[in-house]
Amino acid sequence: MPPRVRIAPSPTGDPHVGTAYIALFNYAFAKKHGGTFILRIEDTDQTRSTASSEVAIYDALRWLGLDWDEGPDVGGDRGPYRQSERTAIYREHVQTLIDNGTAYRCFCTSERLAQMRAEQERNKQNPRYDGHCRGLDPKDAQSRAAAGEPHVIRLRVPEEGETTLHDELRGPIAFQNAEIDDQVLLKSDGFPTYHLANVVDDHLMGITHVIRGEDWITSGPKHVLLYQGFGWEPPLFFHLGLLRNGDKSKLSKRKNPVSVDHYRSLGYLPSTFLNFLAILGFSMGEDRERFSLDEMVAEFEWSKVSTGGPVFDPVKLDAFSGDDIRAMDPAALRDALVEHAFGGRIDTLVELSRERINRLDDFIPYVSFFFGGEVDYAAVLPKMVPKKREKKETMKILKAYLEGIEKDDAARAFTVDGLAEFSKAFAQQHGWKPKELYPLLRCAATGRTASPSLFETLAALGKDRVRLRLRGAIEALRVAPQ
RNA sequence: GGCCCCAUCGUUCAGCGGUUAGGACGCGAGGUUUUCAUCCUCGAAACCAGGGUUCGAUUCCCUGUGGGGUCACCA
Incomplete structure (x- = not known):
């Protein structure tokens, strides 16, 4: 039976290189065995998911050439492939879990939960659900729910024994059931959490191999318990190491550009970028590290995949890129x-x-x-800090702006109007005059004191380049004498 | 902190009981090039520690240490 694999990104924020990395391994494995590569959008977090982010994921993956066989935009006979369109399926399935006792209704308020956690923290206990609603009579719970009382549905984890997650790359991983929390499966808004949706979808979509990041290992046993609760055969699990920053921590935008769009807009070739991602966790053998996607597919074997968390080294990426451009x-x-x-x-x-x-x-x-990555701030450095402002608060405002363009809806789309709207409010909110803030932003984003209209300029530079420059400007200020 | 994962040059991937421990990036030194870049040659650079198992451990096991992940009505 040819394998069916999937990637299941959450459409929040920019398409992440980690998603591309995991997608690459799923793709390579699937294609090697004539299998099916599926894209499923995990948009059960209604507060954070956006349609624009979903589209950005499509674009990024297509740019890399990691085309999927089934997905929200291309269809397939196991759809829908967007979790927000499957809520009825989850509710239906969670009912069987309630009926057979694998799950139970919980009426605890978030206030009570917060209080509970605070107390557990005080007593130096591990924060976890205390089982308050575990013993509720199912009939009573049912009627309270029917009466419209808000509640969630939790997984009833056995109090004793252990649950083993079989990782094909690492061997069996055993967890004491007493260590596993009674996870929420269905939120009070009627949406499933990742755990429920993921298991139900993987089963219904016929997923045979779950290839994902090792940050999921910890929730693995919950998934195993769910498969058991449903009476389903679980898929095979493969947990890849996580991409890291230079300091070995999990790759994060605080320390590295993590958006695939960043590498695209700075002009790396997709084949180069893919090759670079590949060598981080896969070895061709024969000391060969330059190869195409097709070659990787042809040679793909799990014995050639490593489990350590590789550092994403942009210097080596540049070396690869230079080689490829010259070729x-x-x-x-x-x-x-x-x-x-x-x-x-x-x-x-x-x-x-x-x-x-x-x-x-x-x-x-x-x-x-408008081109290139970092710029030289030497010439504009003396003019960056506005009169009546300190270097320190200038750095601080740039950092805040950097965060703001991530979080603010108007700014995130990086349009001229959106940026103008955001920046005006931002200045006011931080007690800066536009006259102080805007020239600073111009210097930081362009390395010049003169440019076209600021927001037109920022929009044309593009979000990723602006982000890079702003970080560069902060650094330039930091090392500056005053 | 509890639980879990990981552990070879600075980084990355090899090595899968016996090797002068290999390749790449980066770094250093030479050479080609009017300069720079490219290119070529050479070089420095690693088996986390301690116990076992074994005739023999980088390789297998245990413990420690280090790094990482995870502990939400986020995925």
């Missing part, structure tokens, strides 16, 4: 260069520069700062 034939490179430079935003750049250039030849020098 391109001149015509192909020319096309790639022209496309990268002018493909998406040529009209914008023309519009932004037309009033400011006198000769055609002025164009390239004028728009040069």
Whole structure:
């Protein structure tokens, strides 16, 4: 039976390189065995999921060439592939769990839970559900629920014994049941949590191999318990090591650009990027580390996959990238260069520069700062800190702005209007005058004191480049003498 | 902190009981190149520690240490 595998990203924020990494291994394994690679959107968190993020995931994966056989946009006969469209399925299935005692209704309020956790913390106990509603009479619980009393549904984990997760890469991993929390399966808004949705969907979609990051190992036993509760055969589990920052912590945007879009907009070739991701956890053998996706597929074996958490090293990525660019034939490179430079935003750049250039030849020098990663702040550093402001608070405001463009809905889309709206409110909120903040942002984002209208400029630079520059500016300020 | 995962050069991947411990990036030194980059040559650089098992451990087992993950009505 050919394998069926899936990746199940959550459409929150930018497409993550970790998602691409896991997708690559799923894809390689599936294709090697003539199997099916499925994309499922896990949008059960209604407060954080966005449609734009979902589209961004499609774009990023397609850019890399990791095309899926079934998914929300391409269809398939095991759909729907968007969890928010499957809520009836989860409710129906959770009922069988309630009926056979694997799950129970819990009416505890979030206040009580918070209080409980606080007390557990005080007593130096591990925070976990205390089983308050475990002993409720199912009939009573049923009628309270029918009366509309808000509640969740929890997994009834056995008090004794142990549950073993069989990881095909690491061997059996045993957990004491007493250590496993009575996880919420169905939230009070009627949506499932990851655990329930994931198990139900994997089973219904016929997933044979679950290939995911090792941060899921801990919740593995809950999934095993759910398969048991349903009386289903669990899939085979493979937990890959997590991509790391230079300091070995889990890859995070605090310390590294983690958006696939970032690497795309800075002009790495998709094949290079994929190859680089591949060597982080896969070895071809024969000391060979340059290979294509097809070659990886052809050679894919689990014995060639390592479980350590590799550091994502951008320096080596650059080395690969340089090699690949040099290997391109001149015509192909020319096309790639022209496309990268002018493909998406040529009209914008023309519009932004037309009033400011006198000769055609002025164009390239004028728009040069719209390209490239880091810029040199030496020339503008003395002008960055506004009068009446300290270096420290200047750095602080830049950091806050950096966070703000992540969180704020208007700013996140990175449109001219959205940025203007956000920035104005941001300045006011932080007690900065636009006159102080905007020139600072211009310097930080462009390395210049003059540019087209700030928000037009930021939008044309693109979110990832702006983010990179802002971080660079903060660093430049930090090491500056005053 | 509890539980769980991981452990070879700075980084990454090899090695799967006996090797001068290998390749790549990075780093250093030379060379080619008017400069820079490229390219070529050479070099420095690792088996976390302690116990076992074994004729023999980087390799198998245990303990410790270190790093990481996870402990939500987020995935």
